[in-house]
C-alpha cells in the first residue's frame with residue numbers, strides 16, 4: 001500500500017521537471033499531454049511507491065504539486 005499521494009494542479013505547472021527529478025522514489029514523470037499553457041504536467045507512474053514526503057512540493061516553484069501522507073491506519077490498509 002502507498003504511504004501517501006500527491007495532489008497536482010495541472011494548470012499551474014510550467015513543466016520544469018523538478019518534481020520528477022527530485023522524487024526519491026521515482027514515482028513521477030511528465031505527461032505527454034499539455035496543459036492550457038502548453039506545458040507537460042507531471043503524473044504518477046508508480047503510485048504505490050509514493051511516501052507522501054512532499055519533496056516534490058518543496059521543489060515546485062509554482063505550487064502546482066504537493067505530497068501528503070495517508071493516516072497510519074489507511075497506510076496499513078485498514079478501514080478508516
Ligand code: SF4
Nearest residue numbers: 023051053054056067
Ligand atoms: S510526495 Fe515524495 S514520494 Fe510522493 S511523488 Fe512527491 S516526492 Fe515523490
Ligand code: SF4
Nearest residue numbers: 013014016017019060
Ligand atoms: S516542479 Fe511544479 S512546475 Fe515543475 S514540472 Fe513539477 S509540478 Fe510542474
